[in-house]
Amino acid sequence: MKKSIMSFAIIGMVFLNIQGYAQESVKTIESQAKNIAVVYTFDKENDKRFDEFAKQDLKEIGFFLNDPHHRVNDAYAQMSGSTALDNIGFSSILDEKTLRPLLNKDPRLGGFSPFNLLNYRKKSDMKTVVAHLTPEAILDILEISDVTIREPFIKSFEPLDNLISQKLGGKKSYIPFQKLPQDTMMNFEIPIGEVDDIDEYLEKFQEKFQTAFQKEGFVIAGFYNIKESFNSEEDVMPAFTAFWSYAICHIPFSMHEFDGENGVPIAAIFAPCSMYLYVEKDNKKIVLGMPTLITWSTTLGISDTKKLEKIHELDIKIPEIIRSLGGVDVPNGNPLKR
Numbered sequence: 277m278k279k280s281i282m283s284f285a286i287i288g289m290v291f292l293n294i295q296g297y298a299q300e301s302v303k304t305i306e307s308q309a310k311n312i313a314v315v316y317t318f319d320k321e322n323d324k325r326f327d328e329f330a331k332q333d334l335k336e337i338g339f340f341l342n343d344p345h346h347r348v349n350d351a352y353a354q355m356s357g358s359t360a361l362d363n364i365g366f367s368s369i370l371d372e373k374t375l376r377p378l379l380n381k382d383p384r385l386g387g388f389s390p391f392n393l394l395n396y397r398k399k400s401d402m403k404t405v406v407a408h409l410t411p412e413a414i415l416d417i418l419e420i421s422d423v424t425i426r427e428p429f430i431k432s433f434e435p436l437d438n439l440i441s442q443k444l445g446g447k448k449s450y451i452p453f454q455k456l457p458q459d460t461m462m463n464f465e466i467p468i469g470e471v472d473d474i475d476e477y478l479e480k481f482q483e484k485f486q487t488a489f490q491k492e493g494f495v496i497a498g499f500y501n502i503k504e505s506f507n508s509e510e511d512v513m514p515a516f517t518a519f520w521s522y523a524i525c526h527i528p529f530s531m532h533e534f535d536g537e538n539g540v541p542i543a544a545i546f547a548p549c550s551m552y553l554y555v556e557k558d559n560k561k562i563v564l565g566m567p568t569l570i571t572w573s574t575t576l577g578i579s580d581t582k583k584l585e586k587i588h589e590l591d592i593k594i595p596e597i598i599r600s601l602g603g604v605d606v607p608n609g610n611p612l613k614r
Contacts, residue, residue, distance in 0.1 A: 343498030386552025498523030
């Protein structure tokens with residue numbers, strides 16, 4: 277729980293009255309992390325070099341690029357007829373060598389695995405921005421307090437930032453952490469029951485899972501089989517039958533948040549949403565988890581009521597979809613110790 281990470285104090289109540297509904301007051305707490313994101317700013321366009329960096333250079337330090345999405349702003353322009361962004365791209369990356377063993381200790385790390393190495397440029401100033409969440413922020417959002425997880429996970433980001441500075445450059449800065457909502461995570465369990473062939477069951481479940489989200493306007497923007505990595509033949513997760521990470525995106529939502537009037541493109545450090553799903557061997561349940569979207573707005577201090585309304589809608593819609601698949605809400609905490 278959050279109180280096990282540090283001595284948290286309830287510091288405020290944010291009351292949101294948003295276009296026709298009264299959202300319950302959002303309790304906020306302090307975070308151990310000082311910064312939510314590290315930012316590199318460039319005075320000129322470097323999109324081609326950035327794409328090469330994400331695809332090739334990151335391999336030097338063991339980070340792998342998964343399902344990149346370049347020039348998402350073109351989709352925004354096609355949908356709305358205009359865009360305030362000259363570019364925005366999502367590059368989902370992860371350090372498997374560090375991550376996969378740690379997932380044996382706390383699977384919630386899958387909530388940001390992969391995480392986004394964001395690049396964008398607004399037409400208003402034409403400055404290129406490259407940014408990512410800090411590891412401390414990720415751990416606090418996930419409520420992971422175990423120092424044997426925190427220390428190696430935080431250390432694994434050092435080569436990433438060193439390589440960005442070395443290969444790309446840019447002016448380095450940080451975005452201060454605002455607050456955390458009290459509910460940073462949504463967590464579910466889906467009972468499996470008796471099945472003759474678990475692999476066949478999970479294959480059919482994946483089809484139902486993807487269809488359920490697509491029917492509600494979501495896009496499966498990426499998929500990563502963390503247990504059966506294509507980067508390593510070694511099974512370092514023997515206790516799991518399956519461990520997947522889905523990148524879930526809702527294009528109209530992301531356009532509304534990142535682009536247009538009062539657009540907040542830096543919020544795309546959280547995009548696409550990473551939802552982890554796993555099954556332990558000899559355990560008859562699927563475990564799912566992902567960060568809440570109110571975490572986006574609270575940690576970054578987003579106050580635009582129209583944007584908060586959309587965030588509220590998806591924080592309702594996503595759990596509804598999972599419940600329709602048989603999901604049962606469970607409290608946050610290390611699910612291996614539940």
